[in-house]
Each structure stands twice: as structure tokens, then as C-alpha cells.
Amino acid sequence: xYALVDCNNFYVSCxxxxxxxxxxxxxxxxxxxxxxxxxxxxxxxxxxxxxxEPYHLVRPLLEQHQVRVFSSNYALYGDMSRRVxxxxxxxxxxxxxxxxDEAFLDFSGMSLLAPDLxxxxxxxxxxxxxxxGIPTCVGMAPTKTLAKLANRLARKLGTEGVLAFHTEAQWKxxxxxxxxxxIWGVGRRYGRKxxxxxxxxxxxLAAMPEHWLRRHMGGVxxxxxxxxxxxxxxxxxxxxxxxxxxxxAPSTAGxxxxxxxxxxxxxxxxxxxxxxxxxxFAAKAAEKLRRHGLAAHLVTVILGTDRYAALAGPKxxxxxxxxxxxxxxxxxxxxxxxxxxxxLRREGMAYHRAGVLLSGVEPVGQVQLGLFSGSAADQQxxxxxxxxxxxxxxxxxxxxVHLAATGTHxxxxxxxxxxxxxxxxxxxxxxxxxxxxxxxxxx
DNA sequence: TCTGGGGTCCTAGGACCC
DNA sequence: TCTGGGGTCCTAGGACCC
Numbered sequence: 001x002y003a004l005v006d007c008n009n010f011y012v013s014c015x016x017x018x019x020x021x022x023x024x025x026x027x028x029x030x031x032x033x034x035x036x037x038x039x040x041x042x043x044x045x046x047x048x049x050x051x052x053e054p055y056h057l058v059r060p061l062l063e064q065h066q067v068r069v070f071s072s073n074y075a076l077y078g079d080m081s082r083r084v085x086x087x088x089x090x091x092x093x094x095x096x097x098x099x100x101d102e103a104f105l106d107f108s109g110m111s112l113l114a115p116d117l118x119x120x121x122x123x124x125x126x127x128x129x130x131x132x133g134i135p136t137c138v139g140m141a142p143t144k145t146l147a148k149l150a151n152r153l154a155r156k157l158g159t160e161g162v163l164a165f166h167t168e169a170q171w172k173x174x175x176x177x178x179x180x181x182x183i184w185g186v187g188r189r190y191g192r193k194x195x196x197x198x199x200x201x202x203x204x205l206a207a208m209p210e211h212w213l214r215r216h217m218g219g220v221x222x223x224x225x226x227x228x229x230x231x232x233x234x235x236x237x238x239x240x241x242x243x244x245x246x247x248x249a250p251s252t253a254g255x256x257x258x259x260x261x262x263x264x265x266x267x268x269x270x271x272x273x274x275x276x277x278x279x280x281f282a283a284k285a286a287e288k289l290r291r292h293g294l295a296a297h298l299v300t301v302i303l304g305t306d307r308y309a310a311l312a313g314p315k316x317x318x319x320x321x322x323x324x325x326x327x328x329x330x331x332x333x334x335x336x337x338x339x340x341x342x343x344l345r346r347e348g349m350a351y352h353r354a355g356v357l358l359s360g361v362e363p364v365g366q367v368q369l370g371l372f373s374g375s376a377a378d379q380q381x382x383x384x385x386x387x388x389x390x391x392x393x394x395x396x397x398x399x400x401v402h403l404a405a406t407g408t409h410x411x412x413x414x415x416x417x418x419x420x421x422x423x424x425x426x427x428x429x430x431x432x433x434x435x436x437x438x439x440x441x442x443x
Numbered sequence: 444t445c446t447g448g449g450g451t452c453c454t455a456g457g458a459c460c461c
Numbered sequence: 462t463c464t465g466g467g468g469t470c471c472t473a474g475g476a477c478c479c
Contacts, residue, residue, distance in 0.1 A: 031447035038447070056445040072447085099450095099479045187477050218476060219453065259449055266444080308446060355448090423447090451478075460469075 001107040001140060002233075003121060004147040005088060005128070008135045008155070010101035011039035014080045015070050017133035018432050018440050026067040030055055033263040033423030034071055071428040079433045083132045091124050094239050104144060106237070121162040140164035144235045145228035146171050148184040149202070168231060175202035175229065185225045190217055206230065255292060260285040261302055261355025264421045268351050274303075275338060277421045279405035281356040282337040286330045287393075289358055290386055295326035298360035299333055301340030304353030316353075319344045326362050329382040330389070333358065334405055 007013060011029040016022045026043035030036065037044075037053045047065055049058060055069075062069060081100045089095045094106025105124075110117055121138040128136050138161065139151025146165055153174055154163035165171040181191025183202050193216075199205050205213075206229040213222035224234040260281040268274055278301060289296060299321045307315040319340035327333060337356050345351075364383075392401045399406070407419055430438035 033445095033447065035445085035447050052447085054446040059445090101479080185477070189476065221453065221476080255450080257450075261448065263447070353447095424445095449479085451476100453476080454474090456472090458469100458471085461467085 001110050001117070001142060002144050002147040003105040003107050003124070003138055003140045004098075004144070004151045005103050005105060005124060005136050005138050006151050007084060007101040008137060008161075009039055009041050010081075010134070011070075011072065011077055012041045012044075013134050014073075014077050015429055016041075017080070018429065022068055026065055027070070028062065028067055029070045029072055030427070031072060032425075033265065034426055035263065038072065069427050071425040073429050073431070075431050075434045076429065080132065080134065084128055084134055084136075087128050087131050088124065090127070091120075094237070096238050104147065104237075106239070107140060117164050117166075118162055121164065122160070125162060135161075137161040138163075141171060142231050143228040143233045145184050145225065146231065149174060149178065149182075152178070152182060171229075171231070172203060172206075175206055178202045180205050183225075183229070185221070185228075202229070255294070256361060257357060257359040258285050258288045258292070258294070258296070258361070259355060259357045260288070261304075261353060261357075262421075263304075263353045263423050264351070265423050267306070268421050269348065271345060273419075273421055274341060274345060274351065274354060275405065276407040276419060277354050278337050278341045278356060279334050279403060280407070280419070281354065282334040283330050283402060283406055285356045285358050286328055286333045286386075287390065289328045289333075289361070290390060293364050294361045295328045295364050296333070296358035296361045297323045297326040298358070299323065299336040299340060300357040300359065301337050301344060302353070302355040302357060303341070303344050303351050304355075305350065306352050317344050322360075326360070327382075328364065329386060330403060332382070334403055338405065 012027045015027060015029065022041075024043065025041070026047060026049075027041040028037050028044050028049060029039035031038045034055055036055055037049060037051065037058070040049050040051070044067055047061065047067070049061070049067075061067075077100060084101075085095065085097055085103060088103050088105060092105050092107065094108075096104040096106075098104055107117070107120075110120070117140055121140055125136050125138055128134055137151050137155045139147045139149065139154050140162075141147040141150045141164065149171065150163045150165050153159075154161050157163065165174065178201060179191075180186055180194050180199055180202055181188065183205065186194070186205070194200075194205065199208065206226070208226075210223060210226045213226040214220065216222065217225065227234045262277070262281065264277070268277070282299075301319045301321070302316055304316045305313070321336040321340045323332065323336060333356075341354075389401050393399065430440070432438065432440040
């Protein structure tokens, strides 16, 4: 038996914990750069506001209904997520942190306690609410896919947000009442294709032969989906080794890449500005790499033009730099990234986004030494230096120690000054739980 | 003026090895 | 007319998730 615990309107709920007067009022949270809507309270959904809608298009509507708007505050959401996961881990040893706002719990052995299962789910829900202030829904079923479905229905039906499927009859009945594209693993593409074939509900899909899904829905992926819908668990169980100290859950073990990309507040042409931005992204990505105990030997620089322009031509440009040996040293990776940028940048071209992707990763302990590059002693020195830098930054604030390449003009008169390429973030809430200068205060 | 960011897995095909 | 069998590694592209 699996339970899926999913936080309701998570980012909005995080904001409400520290602004309880927003309870019952319409609230939205914007993406980076105040670009689009990425979280809505129920009241905002009821106004017809859609996920992913561009902010500038719905702004009049937001103002008309006095919707409270927040820029995203990932430091806050990451920290609140960590707290939620911590509470969940008190209920079972098996917790798989699936995303920032949801986790699977291993309830195996509990199927025998059928009548108690609902009560246990409600206890999880109550405890999370009591200890973190975050409302959740809980769905329980023999497979992850069915638990997802139970969770989805739990928030729709009048079940107070907790629902369990014990018997095949129960989930069959549920499948018959949901559109096929609400099934976990059926996206927009397959949804449309299935509808064209007359497969409208989850039950219609489950009624197809297993080999049909294998043939038409991505091979073994489709086959697994079929089995999951029939109560046979097929998806892997990855009890997360999530790091309590890390502010951004989840941290999946065995990841293959680390990325840092950002849209600029306005288009950038200048080589110096782009250099500083890319150096900053490289440093952030390198730090993330170290947090996961990884090293990378491929550095990809990404430059993006206006992706909504009608003009022909590619919207993004990539340059890949291959390192002779895996590294997580900020200096090495930044140097490579800047070399990539130099290859890519064209004079006079307007860039709207940039980023750094680190891939070809391996655990630090297993890094191959290059034949002609860096000795083991050099590597040790680099590791030691990075450890010290990370420690200082953890203690005194991000970017306390940084490469000059990321820009030397950021601190003026002790005031933090945003770089010229920074995206908009006009409505960010304080770092209530992660910054000494911005602690929550009672008014 | 204005439209996010960060991931995963799978398949097919090419190049290469013995 | 006709040309084996068994692999690996890498990349691109397509689907999905939050």
C-alpha cells in the first residue's frame, strides 16, 4: 500500500502561513521574473485564472478582483517543504520525496488494517497541518499510479481530503469517472491521441490489452502504466536520501545533470554583462553539484533569444565544453562556461535568457584523473578550497565569497544591489525562515 | 514592456568494437 | 544471387513529471 501526500496549492499555502489574513482570499504566486502564474489559491482558480498564464495578460483581472500577488520565494518554499517531509518521516521509515510538494509513503503491511487506514491518513494530514500550517490531501492505493488517482479524487470529493482504494472494484469505479488525461503518465500528447481513438476515461484505457499500451504508449512505459492501473506495482520505489539541511527538497540520488538558467529582466547585448551572468549561473550550478557529492565533465552553456518572437531561427543556442576530467570546482567550471559563451555569443544579438548545464556526472570519489591534467594533490586542494567557500557562504550568506568573474560591483555601501541582468521580482515575501534579517514579526 | 525553471526515462539510429 | 552475431557508447528527439 502506498500513500501519496500532496500539499494543497503549496506555494500559496506557504505564503498564507505567514500572512494568515490571506485565508479565504484569492492569492497567486508568479514564476521567476514575474512571468506567469505558477500557483493559485482555490479562490483564484474560481476566478478562472489558469496555471501558466502570463502575468501581464491577466493583470487587469487580478487588479479588478484584488488578487494578492507574490513573486516566487523558493528559499521559503524549499524550507517549508523540508519541514513537511520531516513530519512525514515520523509516520513511516519509507518516505519518497517526489517533488517539492508531494511525497509517497510506504504503507506496506497496512492493507490489513483496512478500517484504520483512513484514520491513519487523517492523522498524517492533521499532524502536517498542526506542525507546519500546510494543508494536504492523502490518497492511498496498492500502486503509485492509483494512489495519485486517489489523491486527485480526495480533493474533489467531499472526503475531507483523504481517500483509499482497497479493492479492485473501488479503483475501477473511480477510473470510469475520470478523463484519461488525468491519469498520471498520460500527458497532453497521449491524451489527445487516446481521445481520437475513442478512449475517453481511465477505465477505457485500462480495458485495452496490455500489449496495445506497450505498442502505442512509449514501450515499457505504457506497459508499466497498464499494470499499475490493474493494481500491480511496477514503478520503482526510491526512498529519498533527502538532506534535512538542504533547503530545496527533493534531492534525488543518482541524478544525471544539474542546471541553472534564468531569464533576464530585459534583453542583454553586452559581453561583460553576459559574462557575469553566466559566471554566476556556473557558480550556482557548481555549488549544487557539490551538495550532491558529484563532479561533472561536460559543461553546456545556453543562450536564449526571444522565444516568443515570430522571427525565424533557433530560440536557444548551446555550446558544450568537455573537460578532461570530472570536476566540481567553481573556478574550473566557470572557466569552461565562459569559453563556451565566447564561442556562442554574436555581437549585436539580443539575449533574453542564459544558463549553465552540468552533465556527465559521477560521484566525487570515483572521478577519473586525466592523463595529462591535474594531479591528485591538485584535486585535493580544490576540494578543500571549495569546502571552505561553501562553509563561508552557508554561514555569512550566499555569494559572500565569489569569483570576481561574477561581478565586483554587487555590494555598494553595504547595500545589496541586484545585477543589471536580474529578473523582475517585485512582490517577493521576506525570507521568513531562512534569513536572520527577514524573520517573521508579529504586527 | 510584458510569457519559468528543473528534472526524468525511453527509443532509435549511428559509429564503433571483437 | 550472395555478406554473422553480439555487444557498447553516444546523441537526438519525444514523451512525461512538478
